[in-house]
Amino acid sequence: MPKKMPAETVELDRFDLAILDVLQRDNKTPQRSIAEVIGLSAPAVQRRVKRMEETGTIMANVAVVNPLHVRQEITVFVEVEMNNEYQDMHDQAKKAFSEAPEVQQCYYVTGEVDFILLVVVRTMADYEAMTRRLFFANNNVKRFRSFVTMDRVKVGLNVPLDIRRDRT
Template structure:
């Protein structure tokens, strides 16, 4: 069964939910010219097929005492599959690692880290990088301005 394609109604609904997923279905319906139940069915289907991965509240990190965002490019010593997987697992399990990508190019991983202060970051580098004997080197970038943040995907239409 091919994942049922999305039509323009679905895309229009997604565009709204991506901005505010608590918009009442009635209003969504008015915006896209559909009845509320029709909107509801489409949302449900997109949730079940994984088009909508989740519904979450975005927390302002400064308000919960984690104002600092840091990027790290990590380069490993060995790229043996099992070591890569071990690294993925460790990064995934670390709460301060907000995002982790395995990439091509001059680095192997790119991490986005959220911490309270530089001391916390320093402690984290020890745990994640120095205590690992598979990290060749890492480069740190400290965010001065989170110019644009989100997981919004550009939608056709």
């Protein structure tokens, strides 16, 4: 597995940002098409994409699946407050949340709660089973609060890029 460089050490120029802009919209875009759009050769685009994958700038190449089409119809945001601030206990929670298939996103945050989770489940019974496994079974979880969504108004994974900035 390639060594991932810390994000602050990765230097991206305007060509890298232009490639990322195209790939975020459709990562199946042929590299020769990207090359034509941004003014590089296809091998240069290929080298840049490979470098961005190796450094962790491109974290994954995945299909974004509509949860309704696979009958995962309930989306829940969950605030989780922990009893103790001990690092090892937070690390255990991070691991448990990261490994739970229902948890799509997990953020360790500042403020009144410690974690915010984005959860996708098929039924409320599935959500209850997950809460028993992740929250009630963890003695360090002080409380959790759930927000069940009524409509997915906007769901995005694209990171805003300033492709006009000349970073060369």
